[in-house]
Amino acid sequence: MVNSRSVLLLVCTVLVVGAICGSGTRQDGKRRPCCVAVTNLDMSAEVVGETYRQQAATPPCVKAIIFNTEHGPLCADPNAQWVKDLIASMTRV
Secondary structure, eight states, rough: OOOHHHHHHHHHHHHHHHHHHHHOOOSSSSSEOOOOBBSSSGGGGGEEEEEEEEEEOOTTTOEEEEEEEETTTEEEOOSHHHHHHHHHHOOOO
């Protein structure tokens, strides 16, 4: 019989592997890492540059706005107010 601890361990393992291996496919055949989770925390101070990328929800990828930081890509919730504000400031002319 399977106990709840084993099920929880299995679920956690699947989530970690999905986060590490989750990726989308580009048209040129190269794989591009994708966001499998997003943050709602205001990370605007970490964002560098004036560009961002939108990601559609295509499992295992989730809907996200991807910003650049010094430490790599930042996956942000497109519905978070700080994300909307940052996008607006980047697209102002």
